[in-house]
Amino acid sequence: MIPRADANGPPAQPAAPASDLPVLAAVDTPAAPGDEALWIDVIHKMDAVYADLVSSQSALEERTERLQEAHDFIGSVLGAMTDVLVVCAAGLQVQQVNAAMLRLVGGDATDWIGGPVSALFDAGDRATVTALIEAVRRGRPVAPREVRLAGAEPGLGLVSIDCAPRQDANGRLAGFVIVGRPIGELQRAYRARDAANRKLQHTQQQLLVAEKMAALGRLVAGVAHELNNPISFVFGNMYALRRYGQALTTYLAALDGGTSEAERAELRRSLKIDRILADIGPLVDGTLEGAERVRDIVQDLRQFSASREEAPDRFDVVRLVVTAANWVAKTRRTPPDLRFDLPPVLEVVGRKGALHQIVVNLVQNAADAIGGRSDGRIVVAAHAAADRAIITVADNGPGIAAEIRDKIFEPFFTTKPVGSGTGLGLYLSYNLAAKLGGTLTADTPASGGACFRLTLPMDARDG
Numbered sequence: 001m002i003p004r005a006d007a008n009g010p011p012a013q014p015a016a017p018a019s020d021l022p023v024l025a026a027v028d029t030p031a032a033p034g035d036e037a038l039w040i041d042v043i044h045k046m047d048a049v050y051a052d053l054v055s056s057q058s059a060l061e062e063r064t065e066r067l068q069e070a071h072d073f074i075g076s077v078l079g080a081m082t083d084v085l086v087v088c089a090a091g092l093q094v095q096q097v098n099a100a101m102l103r104l105v106g107g108d109a110t111d112w113i114g115g116p117v118s119a120l121f122d123a124g125d126r127a128t129v130t131a132l133i134e135a136v137r138r139g140r141p142v143a144p145r146e147v148r149l150a151g152a153e154p155g156l157g158l159v160s161i162d163c164a165p166r167q168d169a170n171g172r173l174a175g176f177v178i179v180g181r182p183i184g185e186l187q188r189a190y191r192a193r194d195a196a197n198r199k200l201q202h203t204q205q206q207l208l209v210a211e212k213m214a215a216l217g218r219l220v221a222g223v224a225h226e227l228n229n230p231i232s233f234v235f236g237n238m239y240a241l242r243r244y245g246q247a248l249t250t251y252l253a254a255l256d257g258g259t260s261e262a263e264r265a266e267l268r269r270s271l272k273i274d275r276i277l278a279d280i281g282p283l284v285d286g287t288l289e290g291a292e293r294v295r296d297i298v299q300d301l302r303q304f305s306a307s308r309e310e311a312p313d314r315f316d317v318v319r320l321v322v323t324a325a326n327w328v329a330k331t332r333r334t335p336p337d338l339r340f341d342l343p344p345v346l347e348v349v350g351r352k353g354a355l356h357q358i359v360v361n362l363v364q365n366a367a368d369a370i371g372g373r374s375d376g377r378i379v380v381a382a383h384a385a386a387d388r389a390i391i392t393v394a395d396n397g398p399g400i401a402a403e404i405r406d407k408i409f410e411p412f413f414t415t416k417p418v419g420s421g422t423g424l425g426l427y428l429s430y431n432l433a434a435k436l437g438g439t440l441t442a443d444t445p446a447s448g449g450a451c452f453r454l455t456l457p458m459d460a461r462d463g
């Protein structure tokens with residue numbers, strides 16, 4: 001600091017300069033009184049100039065520091081960006097590129113700065129980039145474009161770019177800022193996801209087919225069992241009728257052959273003609289009944305297999321529920337204790353095949369739930385409530401644990417060992433119930449076990 005002049009005395013001797021700033025050299029010759037005032041004035045002025053210089057220097061230093069901070073901040077932001085960024089002058093020379101861009105196009109910023117902005121892009125897309133910039137220059141609205149970057153690895157260099165004008169402090173066009181979002185990775189991820197989706201759908205289709213085949217298998221086993229009874233019945237009767245026919249033919253031939261009364265009586269007794277005559281009626285009736293049963297089963301089967309295109313039809317829920325439940329019960333190695341709590345008839349108008357499939361699935365699950373338990377029991381009930389038919393299938397198995405209660409209707413959810421269940425039974429049943437205009441819900445009654453409740457409209461044509 002320059003020594004200050006005291007208002008009442010001569011100026012103090014200036015000390016050695018602290019900096020390179022010019023200072024007035026000390027003079028040791030005595031000064032005239034007029035000269036002294038001049039000196040004081042000069043020293044004051046110099047002091048003021050020096051103070052100004054010092055304060056502008058510190059302001060400059062402060063500003064430089066702030067500038068550096070701002071520069072570092074912008075640098076760190078640009079460096080952290082995952083989108084690519086190019087700043088170019090109005091003449092389209094590159095002024096700035098960020099790290100994300102350099103990672104994709106390679107090289108240092110200095111390799112690109114000063115060069116044409118189009119060089120950053122694939123030769124095939126340069127015209128697109130230039131057209132985009134020119135549109136922005138003319139103030140036209142532009143939409144992002146997908147372009148490839150120069151020399152980027154295959155699958156990595158695709159970016160969706162957008163461009164905005166950059167103005168100087170006077171509001172004049174100073175250049176352009178291009179920002180691009182790399183979409184090569186994104187596209188690859190999308191493609192991988194699509195492929196995984198397609199694979200999943202394919203697998204689900206296969207599982208659905210497998211489930212349908214398993215259902216068909218169960219159905220065929222049930223039908224075979226069901227048909228076996230009446231057919232063996234018909235066979236047995238037909239063999240008996242053939243024997244009866246032979247006996248009657250022999251007897252009639254004896255009658256025609258002029259045999260004696262005694263011989264005829266003996267023949268009648270030995271051929272059991274009277275028993276045959278009494279038996280023929282019931283035998284034919286029984287055979288007819290067996291044949292009718294076969295016809296009914298085939299009809300049931302037809303309706304089941306046609307369930308997809310089946311039109312709503314009037315049918316008896318009770319009869320259908322009993323048939324479906326029995327089919328399942330009879331195919332089990334240990335037939336479950338199956339009980340019914342049903343009205344004599346419960347007619348509804350709906351799709352018989354779909355209902356059959358639901359009941360089969362529910363009874364199948366109930367039979368699985370009670371397993372080989374000696375006291376295992378399944379109760380199938382139905383009743384009408386206003387415009388709905390309610391069908392319940394309850395069992396006294398372990399019930400449905402709280403943590404899986406909201407999952408059991410999901411496709412492929414199963415707690416059964418691999419190969420024993422596909423987890424599609426309830427999912428399909430739930431959707432079939434919805435298609436029938438009804439609902440399917442699961443309950444765990446306080447008394448234990450599980451109870452599935454199916455509601456159906458009394459007349460599906462109303463819905």
Ligand SMILES: Nc1ncnc2c1ncn2[C@@H]1O[C@H](COP(=O)(O)OP(=O)(O)OP(=O)(O)O)[C@@H](O)[C@H]1O
Nearest residue numbers: 365366369399408414415421422423424425426450
């Ligand atoms: N009556 C029931 N008691 C206890 N749990 C049941 C009952 N019914 C269904 N569940 C549970 O719901 C799960 C899903 O049943 P769903 O019928 O959808 O599939 P699944 O029986 O396992 O296989 P599938 O496709 O062969 O029917 C079962 O694995 C079981 O855990």
Ligand SMILES: [Mg+2]
Nearest residue numbers: 361365425426
């Ligand atoms: Mg099941």
